[in-house]
Amino acid sequence: MKNTASIKLLFSLFLFCQFGFAQVDVVYSDLVWSDEFNTNGAVDSNKWFHQTQLPSGGSWFNGELQHYTNLITNSFVNAGMLNIVAKNESYTDQGITKQYTSARLNSKFAFKYGRVDVRAKLPIDAGTWPAIWMLGKNVNEPGGYFSSTFGTTDWPACGEIDIMEHGIFPSQSINYIQSTLHTPSSFGGSVNNGGTIASDLANSYHVYSLNWSPFQLTFLLDGVPYYTYNPAVKNASTWPFDLEQFLLLNVAMGGVAGTVPSSFTQASMQIDYVRVYQNTTVDTQAPLNFTASIGNVTSTSIELLLNATDNSGTVGYNVSYGTASNNYSGTSGVQKSIVISGLNPNTNYSFTVTASDLAGNTASNNPIFLSATTLPNSTLICSGISNLAQQGSFSTGYNYEFQTNNGNEVKITYGLLDTDKVGVVAFLWKQTPFSEVQMTNVSGNVFTHTLTNQTIGSTINYGVKFAFAGGMSVTNYYSYVVGSACSMGVAAFSELNSISFPNPVTDSININSNISIDKVEIYNLLGIKVLEQNLETDKIDVTHLQPGVYLIIMYLGSEKIVKKIIIR
The missing domain is CATH 2.60.40.10 (Immunoglobulins)
Structure with a gap:
């Protein structure tokens, strides 16, 4: 069905198509491992291992209903295709009877960095969950091919790369497929995912690809990139992808894939080939x-x-x-x-x-x-410290800062003060409409994210989810008025907001306030401080300042408010 000359030609064309997309950073060209499934019968035992041992508790993860078997009726090669068949049949193994069988194959080959191509046709039957994916060779998963020798690391610290999954996205099109990364920073319902719509999954073969370099993971459908994972900070929490991984092919039943209809008999994932490419030529030339x-x-x-x-x-x-x-x-x-x-x-x-x-x-x-x-900023800053949580809890608390820069950008910075959390990552939560984006680690447990194209005078509401080993804690939402004052849910701000003064002013600023302000600072629009005064009187002399627009900051304890003032 296949010959090496046509494979090499098609691969060269595929490389050309890939190179035309900037999302693929490293092109891998040397075929190092493959299975073309040219021999009818049982799966090649030199290349594949049937993983059949049930996890502790007697069921596979995610509420799945099947037994994985090594029966030739669940996995076999015919007419140049590997067939992984999920069947409705009663089967007893390891003392447990289940009503569905299928197959889960581990590759006996593991590698670090390269490109994987899998050409396959998928079942789209309700309740089926076909997957092409990878796990770290070091995963501690009893019953896996590598586990007895190399299984030193629990999931998800081993890293999981889901090249293709189908059937577990009920709100999406029937032709939707997705790629997902599971790491200590985001697992279970991972936010690190991307998907695309394929054409006619039930009747057409497609090439599902992963391009894995030391810098990023890029997922492709038929040679077209649709999702790239490239965290700003790569550490054990976000990037466990610097060790060897092996391939898995399986079709699960039920669980997160939904209810299996009573009319279901069997469904197959058919795989034309699996190929792994790396660059094997010894390189001795330095940049x-x-x-x-x-x-x-x-x-x-x-x-x-x-x-x-x-x-x-x-x-x-x-x-x-x-x-x-x-x-x-x-x-x-x-x-x-x-x-x-x-x-x-x-x-x-x-x-x-x-x-x-x-x-x-x-x-x-x-x-x-x-x-x-770095340049001076506009000093439009509001900040505070709290231990309030809308989910989970904080042992010490966190600090937060909202800062308007460059006219219409808002830099949001949160720092986790808890010292009992490890593997911390942060995700900025927008309250309405809800959205989530991973923040950039500055140092330690301090994280930041800059919002662009904000409207001066508008109110934004954001909080942060701190995820860490063993759980997560989510801060309250805090409100910030872009480019002017803030209301951070702290009583002192309502008192500061009650302060008023005539505006514009000429020789002095006469402050009307029922509270005692600690200090006042005035900045020009270049971010340069032009006046600082501990407030012992309600009058501030500004005769020495040139006419123009300024920002006045008034402090009450650890809180502050920023207002605009015009001096004539």
Whole structure:
């Protein structure tokens, strides 16, 4: 059914299509492992292992209903196709009787980095859950092929890569497929996923692909990328994908796939081939012409412009500053823009940048040192500390800060003060309509995210979900008025908001207040402080200030309010 010449030609065309999409960062071209399913009968035992041992408790995960068997009626090769067949039949194994059987195959091959292509046709019957996926070789899962020798790590710390799943998305089209990553930072109902609509899954074969590099994971349908996972911070919590993984093929029944109709008899996932590609040629040539410079600088970000050439076509860059260190991929000879965000205004930052290729060869002029100072900001800041939670609880609490920058951007920063949480990641929650986005780790357990294109004077409401090993805690929602004052759910703010003064003013600001303000600061619109005064009187002399628009900040204890004032 297949021949190597046609495979190589089709693969070359496929590579060309992939390279045309920027989401694929490294092109892998050498076939290192495959099964073309050309021999009828039982599955090749040199390549595949039937995983049949039930987990503790006697049932597979997610409420599934099937026994996985090594019966040839559940997995066999015929006419160049692997058939994984889920059947409605009573079957007793390990002392437990179930009403459905299927097969779950582990590859006896494990690898780190490369591309996986699986050409398959899927069952779309109600209650079926076909999957093409991967687990870390180190997963501690009794009954798996590698577990007895390498099983040192519990799920999800081993990492799970779901290349393709179908049948567990009831709100989506029947032709919807999805890819998902499960890591300590997001598992179960992981937020790290992306999907797409295929054409006629029931009757058509499609190629489901994963392109896995040291920098990112990209998922493709028929050569077209539709989802890339590339966390800003890669650590054991977000990126357990730096160790070998193996492949799994299975069809589950029921559970999260929904009720199996009483009329169900059997359904098959048919697989034409499974292929794994890597780059096997020994590379001894280091990157050349490595340059690094500073690009655009704002009050909260610094752009680094990097470039180098390498015979492999891909250059890896490492950028370190403070305690942070992150890796990025770039195309040989093409300038790479890296924006370091979440920085403090009017602060000098030093960066150490190196260039290397995937074989570990390093540029001769490594490292290059860069430094830049962020711009002053508008000082439109509201902040506070709390231990209030809408879900879970906090042992100590958290601090929060909302800051308007560059006219219509709002930088939101939350820091978890609890010291008993490990593997912490943060997700910014928008109250209405609800949405969730992963925040960038600044340092320790401090996280930030910048909202763009906000409307000055509008009120936004956000909270944060801190996820960590063993659970999560979610802060209250806090309100912030973009570009002016804030109302953070703290009583002091209602008192501060009651302060008034004539506006515009000429020689002095006469403050009307029923409370004692601790201090006043005035900033120009460049973010430069032009006046600071401990308030012992209700009058502030501004005769020395030039006419124009200013921002006045009034402090009461740890709280503050920002208002605009015009001086004539």
